[in-house]
Amino acid sequence: MPQIFQRGANLVPLKILLVLGAFATGAMGAVWYYFTPKYTKIGYQPSQPIPFSHKLHAGQIGIDCRFCHSFAETAAHSNLPSSQVCMSCHSQVQKDNPKLEPLRQAWASGKGVPWVQIHKTPDHVYFNHSVHLNRGVSCVTCHGRVDQMDVVYQAKSLTMEFCLDCHRNPETQLRPLDKVAQLGWTAPTDPLELASLVGKQLGSKTGELNLKPGDKVSPANAQKIMGEHFRDLRGVHPPDSNCAGCHR
């Protein structure tokens, strides 16, 4: 009687194991990546009741973020503009645009426009807009280039890790206070400009900026030099190990 299993069958269990292992690794990898906030949150782009374009308003027309989000510098929440703010222009401009119908209805009925929330921290996180803006953290740090988005989506993961990266190294994000709402602004890479921004002379002595005119400064390095300056100037020391800074 011939053998039921050929010699090659000895390898079958091994192959099965290998395949299963590959599957398992794949599954783990998939969970590893796809179940993270990076995947689940970044790119979240719900459709809004009105196809409002930030690219048009903030980018092309150049309206300051704080014209509509008017309390971002004074309160914990950055408010959405009331219909009244929208209507201050749109009672004149695009008066009959059908896309603005929900706005006109809201204005007439007194019930606000139900915008879909995009950026959200968990309930146990107490994020405060005003303290970040007033200490030189730009909108772009957490919200990305909203001025280039036709439809706003979540650009950063807004996880605890994301917050802590900056809380531990605030110099990576600090900028002049008058530039916080200029989303496209970056630290100047020209040594002279950079030196005048941080109020130092170029040179190699202590207290001077160790660069020469015409040196090539990488954007990251420029940000670091500028950020360190503002960190020391403002005594920025965000809560990094103090849970109560964000959790109450």
Next chain:
Amino acid sequence: MSKRVFEHPQEEVNGPQYWRSFGQLAQTPEFKEWQAREFQTGASELNPEVGRRGFMKYMAASAALAGLSLSACRREEKTLVPFAQSVEWSVPGKPIFYATSRPHRRGAIPLVATTHDGRPTKVDGNPGHPTNKGATDTQSQASLLDVYDPDRSRRFQLAGKESSEAEFTKWLAGALEKAGDGQGVAFLTEHFTSPTYARLKKAVAAKLPKAMWVTYEPLGGSEASDAHAAAFGADFRTVPQLDKADVILSLDCDFVGFDEGRLEGIRAFSARRKPEQKMNRLYVVENRYTTTGGMADHRLRSQAGKIGAVARAFAEKIAAATGDAGLQSVVDSFPKVSSPEKSAKWIDEATKDLVAQKGKALVLVGYRQPAAVQALGHAMNAALGAIGETVIGRKTHGHGGGNSLKELAVALGLENAEQKKARVEKLTAENAVRKSKHEPELPIAAHGDSSIKTLFILGGNPAYNAPAELKFGELLAGTDVVRHGSYEDETTYSVETDKDGKVTKRIFVKWHVPAAHYLEAWGDGTASDGSHVSQQPMILPLFGGWSEIQLLDFILTGKKSEGLELVQETFKEVARGIDAVSWAKFLHDGFLPAAAPREPIAFNPVTAKEIAAKYVAPAEGMEVVFAPCAKVDDGRFSNNAWIQELPDPITKITWDNAAIISPATAQKLGLGAKKEDGLFDFENGAWLAIEANGAQLEIPVAIIPGTADDSITIAVGYGRTHEGRVGGREGNYMSHGGLFAVKGQVGFNVYPLRTAANHYFATASVKKSNRAAYQLAVTQEHGALEGRGPDVLRQGTKELFDRVPDFAKFVEGMDEYAEERDKQKYPVSRSAYTHPTLNDANHQWGMAIDLSMCTGCSACMIACQSENNIPVVGKEQVIEGRELHWIRMDRYFTSYQSEVRDDENSDKLTTDDFNSREKRIDINEARMVMQPMPCQHCENAPCETVCPVNATVHSDDGINVMAYNRCIGTRYCANNCPFKVRRFNFFDFNERQKDKYFRQNLINEKGMAETLKLSKNPNVTVRMRGVMEKCTFCVQRVQEAKIAAKVKAKDSSNVKVPTDAFKVACQQVCPSEAIVFGNLNDPDSAIVKVKKSERDYRVFDYLGIKPRVSYLARVTNPNPNMPDAPKHVPTQGNDNNDGQREKWKKQQLANAEGGKH
């Protein structure tokens, strides 16, 4: 489960003893368990209803179900809806503060309400107002919860059927048309202080001139106003100036607890309790412990009915000493009553002290005492030169008056026995005639015919709390009653039940009109200093309620007003004109100062004599005292869960009232006895059957030291039969595990024993009732600390303080104990744990609590509950030790050797008995001391090192913080906390109703009422099941202040929070300013100054844990000549240990130098 027990120093045999309960004295196994464990066994285990095994099963099931639904994979779409039109002042996420006031029968309480997004979330005192300067009381704090109470009446009801506002207004207009000149119309109101209310009342009275007006307050008898009228004239009342008084005698006057002008009073009084300045001295005579009695330097127990005799004895001696003719004449006309002989020396010495301080002495008589006794008090003040000095006059500001409730009852058909007999006979005869003629017989009503056709009841709950003999609830049947109230309660409808207690019939009044809460309506009021205060609505009426002034105005004009224009109209009169600026200023400040805050008054002995002559001494024997409740007031707060769960300041009972008796009386009644070993065996919760004024009540007892013998005190306001889910509701809505005597009813109603004549105390016959013991939820043993009482709570006398100011710094046998341990290689003031870095150079937070000033009123506990979203757990859970209050108000009783009296009234001890522990502790004469215990925020926090997940850690600014979302609920931290201040969420107390904690379905139905969600502070996480929590030093306020400083700093590095820029919730509410919180790194801050006090000490310092909360030792100011003066210093901080003290001081210095962080 056993734990390694740290060996605390042994209690000194001869020293003072501090004890929380008889259980502690007897060291019962129950007490030992409370002391040894962080939570009671029962608390740590699941209730038998769901055993551990069952729990695992349900956990598995719910996990499986959670896997099935992939709910977590999709983000829920949430919308953000901005305003259509921007609202003035509204900044999302920023609170808005409004000045307002809470109406109160003895003067509106000026408040500032915090609103978040248009909903009030916290009330606090108006810091600008001179009466309370930012402080509030328990009830004002808790009144916030009433706004959101889902049980408040929500609808207009016509004879029990839902109706509408339109229907009601239509009916009312018709009824008023028929009313004509008001014949047959009656109004029953509460005592009010609102000028608008008074103005409208006057106008309505002019429109309906024949209408009857009645004002009724169950706790506001006419005695005080009668006595004032007799002594000073009808327009005046007296206000004590407690800051000016050096010696105060209180005869049953609870001026720091509950009586007139208390917020003003506590502050003025406690300002003089600091031993660094000239201290006042307080003598108290009372029948039960009140917070005033707890503050007393000398206290005499006396039946409430004997206060008259004590007052006369005082008056006689003061008259003799001062030679004051006026007082003498009043004393002479006051009937001779047997003066209590036992207390002769006490009265003698106290009198000497009062007379010696003439002009700076003050006598206060409780305002529920008979008018004659109060008149005697006024006469004594006149003789002591107090008038104009320690007592000033003010115009009466209440608007009461009119007819009495009895007159109304008669008009409604109340008859005496003869009248009833005559009527019944007449009707029976007529029926006999009718029967012979085969005509239908006439029904024989329970009471006579009513001459009132329409009765308006504005607020109050007379069917529940009117004097028993009026049977007021029954009288309402024959009349069209328009009942305006916050709850559909006993006045709105009465029930008939069958033998099993099942409701067979509900009888409703004609109309029930829902009342608006004071935070929902425009109004005004008069504060106790006579200033005109505003009352602004924070939110539209949640349940469509009307305010009183809206109702009165409707009667007047036939239109519903907003209320605003009515208040403005009054303001025009009060302020003599109105413009936009003055009105805006009034709303902003919240008040218009009183034109004349003091009136000249003169004592009139002639009229006072007359009223004094009317005194009738009560019969000898057992008395029952109907005491106002420090929590539910007259019952109006009984549906407030914060109030119900607050342990009573004295008895520590939650969710109930009880008959308070003294240990001696308990022994007499056979409710407990001394055991052979000399310890005490008392049975709290045993039943008493009390008969007084012809009515009976069965009620469990609470045996409280310091109560007068033969005196039973029962708080009014409990045993509501239908109000709401918390306070009591007919039927069986709330199970509470069968813990209440009557299902669905909280506490026991004592009003049926109370008559108009005997509304404060009555003679009673009492016997033990043989029912099985009732389970009271008493928290007195919860959180019992290891370690010695005299270390935890350090106190001394003024005499000792003057001699050894830092007596509290060094407690013999305690602080050198640490040294002793050092020899055994235990580090002193250093810790086994790593010290946190604390690298915030600008801010280090700390707190100090002055035990000399703390009265134990417990307002801080409610303020904390309101600020920090602390849920209520229910009676059953309190019994298990699962209550969640972040502040524990520890009440200790203490006896010390001084209690041994050598005068004739000592029936107990001689000096030889000192060494016997039993005899040293006189349980009847025990002193009461209070100690609030929040988280101590130890720098070397034992809780932090044992947390396996780093959920509790130290912040840079020195706060021991909790990250709730990290906590996995091991409870190791609570186990390791020497102060037992950590609380654990055993259930979803925030999400479920009190009878559904044990629902076995773990994917549970969520039960919190929508309205209650609105009451939460949005800046504090609402905790869920399985999470540890505790005092956070109001970290949300700390963070807000730091953020505000940073926002202001902009480009500069000046991020320091301005000096004392904010207060924490308990500090803000404290009426006696006993709590100070602030930045230890700010040399100008109040906390730094307070902590420099010589009295400053830290509890359990010898553990090396460095608590950030310190206490200022309690200093009393006893009179050495008094029979109950301490003969032995009541603390171990004695003066013979100078050598040790110096050594210890050096050690401390060395530690401070070397061990800095």
